[in-house]
Amino acid sequence: MKKSKILSIALLAILFTACSNNNQTTETMKSESNEPVMGLGNKIEGVNFTGDAWLNTLSAESNYDCQVYNVTFAPTVRNSWHSHAVGQILLCTEGVGYYQERGKPAQRLEVGAVVNIPANVEHWHGAAPDSQFTHIGITPKVSENSAEWLEPVSDEEYMKAVGVSALPVKTQSVKRNIGSVLALYPKPVTVIGTINEGKANFMTMTHTGIIGHDRIMLSMRKSHHSNKAVRDIRKLSVNMVDEAMLPRADYAGTVSGANEDKSKLFEYTIGDEGMPIINDSPLTMECVVEDIYETEGFDNFICKITNTYANDDILDVDGKIDYNSFKPVLFEMPSYQYLRTGEVIGKCRTLSKN
Ligand SMILES: Cc1cc2nc3c(=O)[nH]c(=O)nc-3n(C[C@H](O)[C@H](O)[C@H](O)COP(=O)(O)O)c2cc1C
Numbered sequence: 001m002k003k004s005k006i007l008s009i010a011l012l013a014i015l016f017t018a019c020s021n022n023n024q025t026t027e028t029m030k031s032e033s034n035e036p037v038m039g040l041g042n043k044i045e046g047v048n049f050t051g052d053a054w055l056n057t058l059s060a061e062s063n064y065d066c067q068v069y070n071v072t073f074a075p076t077v078r079n080s081w082h083s084h085a086v087g088q089i090l091l092c093t094e095g096v097g098y099y100q101e102r103g104k105p106a107q108r109l110e111v112g113a114v115v116n117i118p119a120n121v122e123h124w125h126g127a128a129p130d131s132q133f134t135h136i137g138i139t140p141k142v143s144e145n146s147a148e149w150l151e152p153v154s155d156e157e158y159m160k161a162v163g164v165s166a167l168p169v170k171t172q173s174v175k176r177n178i179g180s181v182l183a184l185y186p187k188p189v190t191v192i193g194t195i196n197e198g199k200a201n202f203m204t205m206t207h208t209g210i211i212g213h214d215r216i217m218l219s220m221r222k223s224h225h226s227n228k229a230v231r232d233i234r235k236l237s238v239n240m241v242d243e244a245m246l247p248r249a250d251y252a253g254t255v256s257g258a259n260e261d262k263s264k265l266f267e268y269t270i271g272d273e274g275m276p277i278i279n280d281s282p283l284t285m286e287c288v289v290e291d292i293y294e295t296e297g298f299d300n301f302i303c304k305i306t307n308t309y310a311n312d313d314i315l316d317v318d319g320k321i322d323y324n325s326f327k328p329v330l331f332e333m334p335s336y337q338y339l340r341t342g343e344v345i346g347k348c349r350t351l352s353k354n
Contacts, residue, residue, distance in 0.1 A: 222298060
């Protein structure tokens with residue numbers, strides 16, 4: 001058995017080096033894992049862990065001679081066999097993990113478990129195969145509490161200890177968790193037409209949703225000029241945008257009707273519901289508002305489509321909208337860019353049969 005003796009001070013020095021990484025690195029680490037309540041901290045480098053583990057130092061006052069830190073293990077990850085000259089205390093705060101002393105069965109650790117690791121007892125701790133695991137570690141008497149790191153806990157030892165016959169093939173998702181990010185882009189660009197006190201106004205909108213086959217949802221920031229008109233008249237038009245009208249649509253999304261008269265930005269006719277139907281838009285829906293679902297800062301208008309107006313040249317011989325002819329422009333939020341729609345790449349519900 002190969003043994004290497006490392007003072008706990010040296011261990012902590014390595015760990016502090018990891019803590020000095022810049023904020024961007026910290027954010028990157030955080031995004032790779034679920035954030036524990038006491039913070040994920042920085043990824044632990046080195047050979048004493050079998051995979052991804054993170055350290056967040058919580059208290060290291062030198063006059064206390066005691067260090068407190070949060071350690072998070074990705075599923076299946078455990079540290080090597082090791083011992084402490086004085087001992088160590090583990091307070092389990094999240095997930096499920098295991099602790100095993102050499103020659104004894106492993107103990108399953110759940111939230112609230114406390115482990116008092118005796119002096120000079122060889123042991124390991126880490127996550128269950130299917131759970132991220134976090135414990136607070138307390139190192140008392142730091143100045144005399146050297147750690148002795150030994151060999152890694154092999155997969156066979158680990159599987160026997162935790163009672164499984166195989167380990168998950170992938171211990172980590174191939175995708176990075178980037179947090180709660182709206183990922184329903186790109187979305188078609190539309191221009192919402194309203195009539196406010198007899199005057200038309202136009203605003204650009206992309207946060208639209210489909211409800212059933214005859215209703216849509218429009219998410220409009222409460223501060224927009226358009227909202228008052230929609231709330232008052234409870235009707236609006238949704239004008240689809242192609243590349244030719246995009247520059248004016250972009251403008252309609254840049255200035256507010258509260259500050260500037262946008263009524264002449266587009267030529268329009270009045271639809272059967274009395275809403276402005278933009279002549280240059282190849283495809284327009286006229287809608288009545290059925291309900292308003294309010295969220296923080298937004299009116300989300302639930303609308304029933306009452307009329308749809310289409311240019312002849314975007315309809316096929318059966319009168320259906322032909323997306324070989326009509327090319328709506330798309331928008332994506334992360335970098336505020338517009339995209340073209342492309343070619344037809346297949347017939348729906350036939351691809352799996354090829
Ligand atoms: C591409 C693009 C998409 C937009 N999508 C939305 C949207 O989905 N919801 C929203 O409330 N505002 C959206 N806006 C912002 C409004 O169009 C913009 O604030 C506009 O000036 C409001 O006009 P108004 O005050 O005359 O109603 C978007 C703007 C652009 C340029």
